[in-house]
Amino acid sequence: SRSIDLAVIPGDGIGQEVVAQGLKVLNAVLPQDVKLETKEYDLGAQRWHRTGETLPDAELEALRNHDAILLGAIGDPSVPSGVLERGLLLKLRFAFDHFINLRPSKLFPNTATPLAGRPDIDFVVVREGTEGPYTGNGGSLRTGTPAEVATEVSVNTAYGVERVVRDAFERAAARPRKKLTLVHKNNVLVYAGHLWKNTFDKVAAEYPQVSTDYLHVDAATIFFVTQPERFDVIVTDNLFGDILTDLAAAVTGGIGLAASGNINPTGAFPSMFEPVHGSAPDIAGQGKADPTATVLSVALLLRHLGYEAEAVRIEDAVSADLAERDGAAAARTTDQIGDALAVRVAS
Amino acid sequence: SRSIDLAVIPGDGIGQEVVAQGLKVLNAVLPQDVKLETKEYDLGAQRWHRTGETLPDAELEALRNHDAILLGAIGDPSVPSGVLERGLLLKLRFAFDHFINLRPSKLFPNTATPLAGRPDIDFVVVREGTEGPYTGNGGSLRTGTPAEVATEVSVNTAYGVERVVRDAFERAAARPRKKLTLVHKNNVLVYAGHLWKNTFDKVAAEYPQVSTDYLHVDAATIFFVTQPERFDVIVTDNLFGDILTDLAAAVTGGIGLAASGNINPTGAFPSMFEPVHGSAPDIAGQGKADPTATVLSVALLLRHLGYEAEAVRIEDAVSADLAERDGAAAARTTDQIGDALAVRVAS
Ligand SMILES: CC(C)[C@H](C(=O)O)[C@@H](O)C(=O)O
Ligand SMILES: CC(C)[C@H](C(=O)O)[C@@H](O)C(=O)O
Numbered sequence: 201s202r203s204i205d206l207a208v209i210p211g212d213g214i215g216q217e218v219v220a221q222g223l224k225v226l227n228a229v230l231p232q233d234v235k236l237e238t239k240e241y242d243l244g245a246q247r248w249h250r251t252g253e254t255l256p257d258a259e260l261e262a263l264r265n266h267d268a269i270l271l272g273a274i275g276d277p278s279v280p281s282g283v284l285e286r287g288l289l290l291k292l293r294f295a296f297d298h299f300i301n302l303r304p305s306k307l308f309p310n311t312a313t314p315l316a317g318r319p320d321i322d323f324v325v326v327r328e329g330t331e332g333p334y335t336g337n338g339g340s341l342r343t344g345t346p347a348e349v350a351t352e353v354s355v356n357t358a359y360g361v362e363r364v365v366r367d368a369f370e371r372a373a374a375r376p377r378k379k380l381t382l383v384h385k386n387n388v389l390v391y392a393g394h395l396w397k398n399t400f401d402k403v404a405a406e407y408p409q410v411s412t413d414y415l416h417v418d419a420a421t422i423f424f425v426t427q428p429e430r431f432d433v434i435v436t437d438n439l440f441g442d443i444l445t446d447l448a449a450a451v452t453g454g455i456g457l458a459a460s461g462n463i464n465p466t467g468a469f470p471s472m473f474e475p476v477h478g479s480a481p482d483i484a485g486q487g488k489a490d491p492t493a494t495v496l497s498v499a500l501l502l503r504h505l506g507y508e509a510e511a512v513r514i515e516d517a518v519s520a521d522l523a524e525r526d527g528a529a530a531a532r533t534t535d536q537i538g539d540a541l542a543v544r545v546a547s
Numbered sequence: 548s549r550s551i552d553l554a555v556i557p558g559d560g561i562g563q564e565v566v567a568q569g570l571k572v573l574n575a576v577l578p579q580d581v582k583l584e585t586k587e588y589d590l591g592a593q594r595w596h597r598t599g600e601t602l603p604d605a606e607l608e609a610l611r612n613h614d615a616i617l618l619g620a621i622g623d624p625s626v627p628s629g630v631l632e633r634g635l636l637l638k639l640r641f642a643f644d645h646f647i648n649l650r651p652s653k654l655f656p657n658t659a660t661p662l663a664g665r666p667d668i669d670f671v672v673v674r675e676g677t678e679g680p681y682t683g684n685g686g687s688l689r690t691g692t693p694a695e696v697a698t699e700v701s702v703n704t705a706y707g708v709e710r711v712v713r714d715a716f717e718r719a720a721a722r723p724r725k726k727l728t729l730v731h732k733n734n735v736l737v738y739a740g741h742l743w744k745n746t747f748d749k750v751a752a753e754y755p756q757v758s759t760d761y762l763h764v765d766a767a768t769i770f771f772v773t774q775p776e777r778f779d780v781i782v783t784d785n786l787f788g789d790i791l792t793d794l795a796a797a798v799t800g801g802i803g804l805a806a807s808g809n810i811n812p813t814g815a816f817p818s819m820f821e822p823v824h825g826s827a828p829d830i831a832g833q834g835k836a837d838p839t840a841t842v843l844s845v846a847l848l849l850r851h852l853g854y855e856a857e858a859v860r861i862e863d864a865v866s867a868d869l870a871e872r873d874g875a876a877a878a879r880t881t882d883q884i885g886d887a888l889a890v891r892v893a894s
Contacts, residue, residue, distance in 0.1 A: 275734070281744075282737040290735070314772045316663040333680075333701070333736060340738045348705040350742040354680070358695040385786070387622070388637070389680060390629040391687045395697040397628075418793035425661045425772060425797050439732070443790060446765035450772050 203235040204505060207266035207470065211244040212284075213479025214489035214534075215272025221491030221538025222270055222498045225517075228542035229502070229510045239266070243288055245276035245479075254287030260295055268501050269472035272494065273479035286336060293329050296469035298462035299360065300367050301327035301438070302500065303445040303476060305428075309523040311453030315425060321452050323431035324375075326368040327441025329462055331360040332392075334438040356392040356437070361399045367465060368435035369407045379432035380404075381413040383420045383440055396437065420444060424451060449476055456490030457518075459497040463504060473501040487533040492518055495541050510545075517544035550582040551852060554613035554817065558591040559631075560826030561836035561881075562619025568838035568885025569617055569845045572864075575889035576849070576857045586613070590635055592623035592826075601634030607642055615848050616819035619841065620826035633683060640676050643816035645809035646707065647714050648674035648785070649847065650792040650823060656870040658800030662772060668799050670778035671722075673715040674788025676809055678707040679739075681785040703739040703784070708746045714812060715782035716754045726779035727751075728760040730767045730787055743784065767791060771798060796823055803837030804865075806844040810851060818851050820844040834880040839865055842888050857892075864891035 208223065210216040223238065230236055241259060248254055263269060274289045293301075307313055307321035337353035365382075372380040382400045386393025397414065404412050415423065417440045423430055424447050436444060449458035458476035475493030483489060496518060503511035521540055525532075532540070555570065557563040570585065577583055588606060595601055610616060621636045640648075654660055654668040684700035712729075719727040729747045733740025744761065751759050762770065764787045770777055771794050783791060796805035805823035822840030830836060843865060850858035868887055872879075879887070 281734045281740070285734040286737065314663060315661050317661075333699075336737075338701075338736070338738045340742065342705075343741075344745070346705050346709075348742055350703045350738040352680075352701040352703075352736045352739045354685075354699040354701070356697045356699075358689075358693050362693075385789075387628045387632040388786075388789075389685070389699045390633065390683075391685045391697040392699045393628070394690075395687065395695055398691070418790050421768065421790055421794040422797040422802065425794070426801075439735075442732075442735075443765050443768055447768040447772070447794070450769040454773075455769065 301329035332438035648676035679785035
C-alpha cells in the first residue's frame with residue numbers, strides 16, 4: 201500500500217492558515233489506499249524568539265527523512281531581516297540541494313490582472329536554487345564606519361548551471377510550445393553570464409526540438425508586462441528568478457495564486473513546496489489569506505511524488521473555482537476557499 | 548556670454564537617428580545668447596570592428612573637457628556581449644564617477660501603458676551608478692571545463708552608498724510628496740543590505756520632512772504594476788535600478804519615452820545623458836525610432852547645466868506633443884517627431 205510521509209512547516213503569519221487548507225485539500229484528493237502521515241515542525245519567528253534557534257541540526261536531520269515538506273511562510277518584522285530567511289528557509293533549500301526552484305505562472309480565468317487586455321499567460325520559471333548571489337558568500341569590512349566595504353559574491357559553477365539548464369530543457373521539450381528562454385545579464389555580469397550562456401548553448405544542441413531565446417533580465421521585465429504570452433519556459437539564476445517570479449505572480453492575478461516547488465529531482469533529499477507569498481503579518485489570523493497558492497503548491501508536491509492525476513485534479517479544481525467565483529466570492533474566508541477546493545477535488 | 552561645449556556620442560543602431568533629433572531640439576530651445584558647440588565622437592560597434600578600440604585613453608581625456616555628453620545608444624549583435632557595454636558605456640560611467648543614474652518615470656497623457664486603469668505614475672529612480680555588481684569584480688576559474696567556477700562580486704562602500712542616498716533624500720525633499728523608498732534585498736544580501744539600510748536610516752534622521760519606506764526588490768516589482776502611484780523617489784543599487792527602470796519604462800508607455808542622466812553632481816567630471824533604450828538594430832536606419840527619450844534626456848542635460856526654464860520647455864513640449872497625437876501620428880517618422888518638438892520648444 202502506498203504512503204506519503206509529509207513534514208509540515210506552517211511557519212509565520214498566514215503560513216499557519218494557508219497550510220491548514222493545503223492539508224485539507226491534500227486529504228480530500230488522495231485515494232483511500234494512500235496513507236498520509238504528517239509531522240508538524242515548530243520553526244519560524246516564535247521559535248526563534250523563544251529559543252534563539254532557527255533550524256537546529258537535529259530537526260534538519262529529522263526533516264531529511266520525510267518524503268516531502270510543505271511550508272507555509274517564513275518571516276516576521278519582529279525578527280531582524282535575514283535571520284529566518286538565511287537561517288531557516290535558505291538553509292533548507294541549500295541543505296537539501298533544491299537546485300530546481302519551480303514557479304509556474306498562469307493567468308486563470310476570471311482573475312484580476314493589472315494588465316490591460318488580459319494576455320494569455322502560461323509559463324514556468326525554472327529558477328536555480330543553490331547558487332548565484334544566494335550562497336551567503338560575502339562580508340563586511342570596517343562595518344558601521346565611514347570606511348565600510350560590503351561585498352556579496354555570486355557563485356556559479358558549471359555543475360550547478362548545467363543541471364538546472366538540463367532540467368529546463370527537459371521541461372520545455374515536454375510542453376506543447378517547446379520554447380526555452382534564458383534570462384541573465386551577460387553584457388554586464390560577463391563571467392557568470394558567459395558560463396550560463398555557453399552552458400545553455402551547449403545543452404541546446406542536444407534538444408533541437410526546443411526553440412531557444414536569450415533576454416537580459418531588464419528587457420525580460422518589459423516583456424513580462426507587454427508580451428507575457430511569448431514565454432513558455434524560462435531558466436534563470438537564483439536572484440533574477442526571485443525578482444521575475446514576483447513580477448510574474450503580480451501579472452497573473454497576484455501573489456495569492458503563485459505556487460512553487462524547491463525540488464531536488466534526484467530524490468536524494470526531500471523536496472519542499474511553498475507558496476511564493478510571504479507571511480503577510482498584516483492580515484494574519486483574520487481568515488483573509490487566499491490559500492490557493494498553497495493548494496497549488498500541494499499539486500506540485502503530488503506531481504513530484506508521482507501522483508499526476510491528483511495534481512491535475514487540484515489544478516482543475518482551482519481553475520473551476522476561480523472561473524465560477526463572482527465579486528461577492530472575493531470576500532470568502534481562507535477556510536471557505538479551502539472547503540470549496542476540498543469539495544471539488546473529492547468529487 | 549554663455550556657452551555649452553557638448554560631446555556627442557551617437558553610437559550604434561538608432562543612436563545616430565535619435566541623437567540628431569535631440570540636437571535639433573536642443574538648438575531650437577537654447578536662447579540666442581548661448582553658444583552651443585558640439586563635437587562628435589566616433590565610438591561604438593563600427594569603430595570596434597574597424598580598429599578593435601572601444602574607448603582609447605586619448606578620447607577619454609578629450610571627453611573629460613566637455614561640459615556634458617549626449618549619448619545615443621551602444622551595442623550591436625555583431626560584437627560579443629559585454630565588449631562595448633563594459634569597454635565603452637560602463638567605462639564612461641565609472642571613469643567620470645557618474646554615481647547618480649537618474650531615471651524619471653512618468654505616464655504622459657495619451658500614451659499606451661500595458662496597465663489597466665492608467666494609474667497616475669510620476670516617480671524618479673535614483674540608481675547608484677558606480678558600485679554594486681557593475682564593478683567588473685569577479686572572474687572565472689577552469690573556464691570552459693565541467694569544473695568551472697564563475698563569480699561576480701557586488702562591491703558596496705559606505706562612501707558610495709551614502710552619497711547616492713543623500714542625493715535621493717535631497718531630491719525627495721524638493722518634491723511635493725516628499726517620499727523616498729529604498730529598494731534592496733536585505734533579507735538575502737545581508738552584508739550589502741545592512742550597509743544600504745543602515746545608511747538610509749542614518750541619513751533619514753536628517754530629513755524628518757521626508758517619509759520613508761523599504762521594499763525588497765521582488766516586492767517592488769509587484770507594486771510597479773499594481774500600485775505604481777505609491778512611488779515618489781526610489782533609491783536603489785546599480786543592478787536593481789537597471790531592472791526596475793526598464794520595468795518602469797514599460798509601464799509608462801515604453802522604452803521610447805524613458806530618459807536618463809548619468810550624473811556626477813560635484814561637477815568634477817562631465818555628466819552624460821542618454822535614453823534608457825538600446826540601439827535597436829532591428830529598426831535602425833528606417834526612421835522608425837521614437838526620439839522622445841533622447842529629447843527628454845536633453846531636458847535632463849539642460850537642467851543639470853542650470854537651464855531649468857529650457858528643460859521645462861522641452862518637457863512641456865513632449866507632454867503637449869503626446870497629448871495631441873492621434874492614432875495616425877503613431878506612424879510619424881523619427882524626423883517628424885523631432886521637427887514637431889523643435890517647433891514647440893521654439894515658440
Ligand atoms: C524570503 C526570501 C528569502 C525568498 C527568496 O528570496 O528566495 C522569497 O522571496 C522567495 O522568492 O521565495
Ligand atoms: C547596456 C547596459 C550595460 C546598461 C546597464 O545595464 O546599465 C543598460 O541596460 C542601461 O540600463 O543603461
